[in-house]
Amino acid sequence: MYTSAWGRFRETCEPVRAIRAGLPCSLRNMWYVKTKMHTPISGSALYEGLHYLELRNAIAAEIAAGTLRPGERLPSERALGTAGGIARGTIREGLAQLEAEGLIYRKDRSGWYVSPAPIVYDPTRWEGFISYVEAQGRTPSTRTLDATLISADAFLAGVMDRPPGAPLYQIRRCRSIDARAVLVETIIVDAALAPDLLRFSFDQSLTSILKAEYGLAVTRNKITMQPCALTGHEAHTLCAKPGLPGLNVVRTSYDARGRVVEFDREYWRHDAVTISVEARVR
Secondary structure, three states, rough: OOOHHHHHHHHHHHOOOOOOOOOOOOHHEOOOOOOOOOOOOHHHHHHHHHHHHHHHHHHHHHHHHHOOOOOEEOHHHHHHHHHHHHOOOHHHHHHHHHHHHHOEEOOOOOOEOOOOOOOOEEEOOOHHHHHHHHHHHOOOOEEEEEEEEOOOHHHHHHHHHOOOEEEEEEEEEEEOOOEEEEEEEEEEEOOOOOHHHHHOOOOOHHHHHHHHHOOOOOEEEEEEEEEEEHHHHHHHHHOOOOOOOOEEEEEEOOOOOOOOEEEEEEEOOOEEEEOOOOOOOO
């Protein structure tokens, strides 16, 4: 019989052998974290909390060691639970922590996978998504969600320096790297600068279209970036759990005459991108 919460905890610190083959080493022999307790707490709360942390630590260690490689599928939640005798809710809490840290991601109806290395992105450059992704040895792809002609509301009229009601093109796209959706964007283009733009397919580079067909080249960008939560349309399109961290990038691009060439709102998965900007010090 246990005499204290500490005694109950010590019992749970024995190694647990996986009964299901194929798990990584640290998950086959899962040792639970031993810590000093200064304030007694219930044995069940301690047990569940440390299982969630140790599961996170074990998987993170396998990723850091290269045993679990980018793009590799993790054992199923059932297998992880069987390996450690851990409740399904605790398993999901540990996996959610790893997801929030950007170490793993979830594919709908497929399971959990190790996150690939993030792409390096310099939003100050007017270099197309396809160009900078390919330059880093990755495979980009684009899926156009919709492209329509809209009328400028008060906000867009101010951004685009056009009168309210002026015709604008709105293009919404989902962009992927190595077949994984990482970015949802909404782009606004002035119809007066790019007449009949909707005749083109936007599954290709919009940057190239604007430059080759309309002679539009960007010389200046105004950019704001802030962390956000992916919700609604963005979360659904990126197959992300609503509330997962993201990065919101808003960019206004100008040509040499000061005209707005593009107004772009981007929502990135937080684990898919590293922002790198080189700037002169004034």
